[in-house]
Amino acid sequence: xxxxxxxxxxxxxxxxxxxxxxxxxxxxxxxxxxxxxxxxxxxxxxxxxxxxxxxxxxxxxxxxxxxxxxxxxxxxxxxxxxxxxxxxxxxxxxxxxxxxxxxxxxxxxxx
Amino acid sequence: xxxxxxxxxxxxxxxxxxxxxxxxxxxxxxxxxxxxxxxxxxxxxxxxxxxxxxxxxxxxxxxxxxxxxxxxxxxxxxxxxxxxxxxxxxxxxxxxxxxxxxxxxxxxxxxxxxxxxxxxxx
Numbered sequence: 001x002x003x004x005x006x007x008x009x010x011x012x013x014x015x016x017x018x019x020x021x022x023x024x025x026x027x028x029x030x031x032x033x034x035x036x037x038x039x040x041x042x043x044x045x046x047x048x049x050x051x052x053x054x055x056x057x058x059x060x061x062x063x064x065x066x067x068x069x070x071x072x073x074x075x076x077x078x079x080x081x082x083x084x085x086x087x088x089x090x091x092x093x094x095x096x097x098x099x100x101x102x103x104x105x106x107x108x109x110x111x
Numbered sequence: 112x113x114x115x116x117x118x119x120x121x122x123x124x125x126x127x128x129x130x131x132x133x134x135x136x137x138x139x140x141x142x143x144x145x146x147x148x149x150x151x152x153x154x155x156x157x158x159x160x161x162x163x164x165x166x167x168x169x170x171x172x173x174x175x176x177x178x179x180x181x182x183x184x185x186x187x188x189x190x191x192x193x194x195x196x197x198x199x200x201x202x203x204x205x206x207x208x209x210x211x212x213x214x215x216x217x218x219x220x221x222x223x224x225x226x227x228x229x230x231x232x233x
Contacts (some may be wrong), residue, residue: 036219038156045206045223046156057221076223089156091219099170105155
């Protein structure tokens with residue numbers, strides 16, 4: 001069982017928006033503004049899409065945005081494109097004993 | 112250009128030892144933490160631990176403490192992940208990755224290696 005809970009799958013049509021949730025506890029997501037999101041295409045290494053809850057690394061499309069409320073973080077992808085189809089993982093800092101924990105991952109299907 | 116290049120795929124038997132590597136280039140290797148992430152077949156990502164090559168300060172996830180050893184040789188800009196006695200359940204893809212900001216262990220991973228597939232089977 002993963003430390004952070006994500007839906008197993010989400011889907012959307014091209015052009016639509018989708019949101020992936022990531023639920024933790026006050027010891028991880030709720031306790032720190034250190035939530036990041038990774039995209040992973042099949043057979044590839046993960047790619048950092050969002051860090052510090054809502055910041056985008058250079059080169060990441062502004063169609064990707066992040067937010068947090070309480071113990072739940074969210075990744076929103078607007079204007080869905082076929083290339084967005086991938087697995088998405090949230091990750092949160094969880095203090096100096098556990099360090100970082102990942103969510104179980106969400107498979108995004110673009111219909 | 113920042114690059115992390117990992118060693119090649121390994122096939123081992125249960126009980127054998129193994130050390131895989133991750134060579135960094137294109138940045139100050141001693142200034143950024145390097146971490147290891149496990150991905151079992153068809154499963155999600157698991158954070159294993161990180162090391163600061165500058166002084167070899169190492170932190171482990173409680174799930175992996177005592178199961179693996181993370182080390183680094185700053186003279187050749189290489190980090191390592193090793194097992195003393197492999198189990199079939201260690202079969203997975205292992206990624207190394209660099210923290211986004213120098214000196215900071217609370218920084219996410221921005222550059223990743225290509226992964227090393229470890230297969231443990233009798």
